[in-house]
Amino acid sequence: MSLIRTLPLFVFLFLLSFQYQVYGQSNPIGTFIESPTCPFSLPDGLNLGENFKFGYIDVPEFHDRSSLNSIRLAVAIFPCSNPSIAEEPIVMNTSGPGKSNLDNFIPQIAGGLGNYLLPNRDIVIIELRGLRYSSSFLACGEVFEANKDMLDENLSVEETMFRLGHALRNAKQRFERENINLSAYNNLETAKDIHMVMDALGYNKFNLVGSSAGTLVAHHVIREKPDRVRCAILDAGLPIDSTILFNYVPIIINSLKNYFKECQEDSLCQNSFPNMEERFLKLMDHLNKEPKEVRVKDPESGNEVSVLINGYRLAEHVLLHMFYSTQIPVFIGNILDGDYSSFADFAIGKLSPKFFADGLGYTVFINEAGYYELSDIDIDPKYQTFADGITLSGLGGRYLLEVQKQWKIKCAQASKEIIHESFDTPLLVLNGKYDPVIPVQYDEVLKKQYTNCYIYRFDGVPHSAFDNATSCALPMILEFLNNPIKAPNSDCMNNFKQKYNVK
Incomplete structure (x- = not known):
């Protein structure tokens, strides 16, 4: 395991900031400068300077206006294993927004994916503005600590949102002290970054691969210079449509309703878990009155701590499972039958620090969603507790409105x-x-x-x-x-x- 991954977040941010300051503050904009070292451990078989190149490119904070500020992006290049037949390269972007492209793709490419892709093409991995290894890592440690502090409390929606709002204000103030303009972090600027990076590396045309939120980036890269993109591959492909983002919670609710409907129409599922929808909605309300206590070890301190699973956290628990499994009726059914064993893993996940740029997720989604009001979001009243649980986890239109209230981002209406x-x-x-x-x-x-x-x-x-x-x-x-x-x-x-x- 990389040493950096074991460091507390604030120590990691200090080291990254120190590396950025030492590594040439006066690099010309749009020029790739190869680095003799990496800020992360390389997987077995990957050798810097041999089958892997790494360096940095400075890009303008705003591409279409004069600004003294720049943002440094880390860039990894995997060269084609058959350079004599090399075709257009591939640029890859992962999910979030906020997940590190370098952390996600480098182990995959070194671990086998490269065997399929590298014989014909170079692969370029860009640590986009706001991500972990760029010079402006938009991780909201204040929000993480606020959520962690509330895990042993059973709070109302209003109390929780108040404390999250305070944490968001503190994060905004820190970003301002770090001279980070949050209005610069959107997919319009990111698309221009990608084209600038590919110019610097000497590529004319290229292919795009995106996953989830990375597919939104792909759309904007295409829109910026459509003739330059040979083709695009979207995994969990989102279209550009603002309603998706502020209607995030209603869409998830409809997905859950479809599971309940399918279970009701499946005789084996229905017999095993009768009246699932009604029982699940009642359980959430019951847990808000009488939460389940889970005792787990804090991954950072090693101390045993108490985590209360109320109805809102149950909603978040189910939502997280919906991204990775289609066995949702079975998952919920087991909980309804009294099997709470999965609560421990959920609690540990909430306590575990993540090198995730949640602040970038907020700024990107605010820009993609554009302007809307709370009244535009239609929530089924029966599912209000479920909707509140998703919102308190940091998702959906209502939460984004709270972020915008605290951060006052100038929206680019992407x-x-x-x-x-x-x-x-x-x-x-x-x-x-x-x-x-x-x-x-x-x-x-x-x-x-x-x-x-x-x-x-x-x-x-x-x-x-x-x-x-x-x-x-x-x-x-x-x-x-x-x-x-x-x-x-x-x-x-x-x-x-x-x-x-x-x-």
Whole structure:
């Protein structure tokens, strides 16, 4: 394990800041400067300067205006293993927004993914503005500590939001002291960053791969210079549509309702877990009155601590599971039958520090959603407790309104124009039929925005087709990369069928 991963967050931020200051403050804008070291441990088989290059590029804080400030981006390049036949490179962006591209992709490429991609193409991994290894890591440690401090309390929505609002204010003040302008952190500026990086590296055309929130980045990169993008591959592919982001919570509620409906129509599931929807909604309200106490060890201090699982935290627990599993009726059914063993893992997850740029997620989503009001969000009254639990976890339109209240970001309205535009860039979209935040109806939005669009929905798959159906998704991706004007063979999708594992 990398030494950096074991350090407290504030120590890591100090070291990263020190490295940034020492490593040449006067680098010319848009120039790649190779580095003799990396701020992270390299996996086995990856050797800096041999089969892997690493360095930094400074980009303007705002591309379209004069500014003295710049942002330093870390960049990793995996060279093609057959340089004599190298084709257009691949630029890869992961999820969040806020997950480190370098932490996510470097182990994957070194661990086997590179064997499939590198024989024909270079791979470029850019640590986007705001992510862990860029010079402006937008992690809100204040929000993490506030949530951690509240874990042994059973608070109302209003009390929790008040304390989170205070933490957000403190985070904003720290960012200001660090000379970080939060209005510069949106996908419009990020798209310009990516084009500048590819210019600096000497690439003309390139391919894009994006996952989840990284697919939003792909849309803006295409919009910026459509002729430059040979093709794009979207895993858990979102369209540009502002309603998705402020209606995040209602979409998740509808996904949960669909699970309840399916269970009711499945005789085995229904017999095992009768009246699931009603019992689940009652359990959340009951836990808000009488929460379950879970005793776990704090991963940082090693001390035993108390975590209260109330109805709001149960809602968050279920939501997290919805991203990684389609066995939600079984998962909820076991809890309804008194099996609370999964609560311990949830509690440890809430206590574990994460090198995640949640602040970047807030700024990106605020810009993508544009302007809306709380009254625009339609919540089924029966699901208000569930909706509140998701909101308090840091998701959805209501939470974003609280962030905007505290941060006052100048919104670039990233989605305002693109929704009415159409592009002929070849697009491959691999989604799960049971994705909790990307319902099937949004496929039609993508089809209107892209004239050469191939969209596939995997049965029995939640948020990521690549993660949950790799054996099929990867060959489809490779085939599309080789010939993006033709639909890839999708026969392997027949191997994925939804079935509830009811004992």
